Amino acid sequence: MLEVSALAAARGDRVLFAGLDFSVPAGGLLQVTGRNGTGKTTLLRVLARLVRPDAGEVRWNNTSVADLGDEFFAELCYLGHAPAIKDDLTARENLAFSAGIAGVAADAAAIDAALAEVGLTGREMLPGRVLSQGQRRRVALAQLYLGQRRLWLLDEPLAALDSEASAAFVERLGAHLHAGGVAVVSTHHEIVPPPPATRHALRLGAGQAPAKPGSDTDFPGGRAAGSQRNG
Amino acid sequence: MAIHWFKYASPASFYGLAGRLAPWFAAAAAVATLVGLYIGLVLAPTDFQQGDSYRIIYIHVPAAWIGMFTYLVMAGWAAAGVVFNTRLSGMMVQALAPTGAMFTFVALWTGAFWGRPTWGAYWVWDARLTSTLILFFLYIGYIALRASIDDPRRADRAGAVLTLVGVVNIPIIYFSVKWWNTLHQGASVKPGSSSMATVMLAGMLVMAFAAWMYTIAVSLVRVRAIIVEREQHSAWVGELLDARAPDDAPGTSGGVAGSKGEKAR
């Protein structure tokens, strides 16, 4: 499904990663770990085509994403650090407009159902400015559940979430993977989705310990941990 | 042919080429300047209306031409950078901008000096002078944008967009300023422009050639500095600097010291 070959990215003079090869099959989760500043966010942004890689290629369904154009965006949901929540819009409006921008058809009932799923029932009419960080994150996650996108690229999705919401998210992630979806998630916490899903780990940053021994499977693409030069 | 060009589109190989070519262009600029000044200051006759003050056109007109031309060349490199995504293109745009801005400024400055005895004022809102002033603003915009972006690759791409937007607007600006000028002042009188002696034209052309060669020489030298500065962490620059500064210090520290020297221009 998602394949990456010889990928390299730099920020200014600093090479974040180079010669990165991996592939994530349908139903697979790739968990990206690494210290701050090792390029987790940049990798996700490269995968989402927000950042041009310095070298290498990202392929989706065996086609380079550079050639796919907007078709690729129609299969993708990316959630970055900023949850894209407007202070002056209510939770319901925020979600409705996010769906509208992403081209996801969603009626009022679907919006409320998605908000209910992230535990925001009764808070639909609260403006963004009074929502806590965790509640903002939940609205952003609700967008994920609304559209049936096959590829999830999530940057620290658990940040600011309480343990209950985290557990609900992991469950939902499992369902996504079970349905044949693909997810690349950067996080400091270990995410263990419910069984049939395969889990792969990628640790960015040279000179670090290899991926945690607790990895469920070996890395399919071969070179995962410690594959970077110049880090 | 295409392969040949793309070989030199890599900064590493262009560095050597630029180093070999720059002295030749510098020499051509020096010779053409001497010839041009000889034609302009000695051979060309004194103008019967303006006396010798008109001789500043041997600086003014070539500077205005090259100032304009350099912007077009920048836009050409910017377009090449957008189409082929080559790193060298952005570096060339960056290297050309200061020289283009300098010539535009020289054109304005000498225009003011010429205007004082000719029109009785340092500045008149003549269509050409006004267009040149706006062109100078465009150069300043490019340089200001570059200066405020830290990541050189983002600066290259942002600068390319700005340069291309600017070059699309230049004909519109020129036309609108001319239109504005004719409405407000009537056709502007350009002394000496209608009945220009061949020798005067020859002098201006030779001086324009000199300015052009100077621009190429200077931007080649400047692009070498930019290449070394940007690629100072790459292997080939390290080797180059080690080879050039063997006494400085061995190994990587010599490379860093050398690159600082290169940055100082």
Added chain:
Amino acid sequence: MAVLRRDLLLTLRRPAELMTTLFFFVIVVSLFPLGIGPQPELLREIAPGVLWVAALLASLLALPRLFAADHADGTLEQLALAPQPLSLSVFAKLVAHWLTTGLPLTLLAPLIALQFDLPASATGVLVVSLALGTPIFGAIGAVGAALTLGLRGGGVLTAVLVLPLYIPALIFGAGAVEATLGGLEASGHLSLLAALTVFTLAFAPWAAAAAVRISLD
């Protein structure tokens, strides 16, 4: 379109920003008689230029509203990742921006023109020329605003980048009003201005979209 409705709704929820732009316009225009003197003849003569330059500056000050907030809260990333072309979304933002900046300025202008004793015919041309010219300020300004997203001193830098490019619109627009004042036909100026508006609206959203992608990289 979702982008258009969202931007309009956001401005309606926070009308103070719009009002600030309009008051800026009024204040700048009112400064000129104070600086130059209240002679009606002189004021009438400078009115086209003053009103146009003031509208231009007010549009310039409104430019950060286009992208800055969306850049800060991540909405711009989502727009860039939407299945529709980014240039289309930028165009929608431009329409919303014009409805909340250019249009109010255009409608306010005849009222301010009273300060300068502008005759009715010239005031009519002023309204038409501003209606045609303010979209140009937004569209070219969008390129500058997008290029300077997230940079130090972004506002001043945007001004340096886009002001030279505003000159043709200023010349044709203020020229149209001036021609009417001088008893001439303004249609030549206005058609050139309209052509410039169409040309700018065709190409600027595309350039602005490219600039947004560069700023997100």
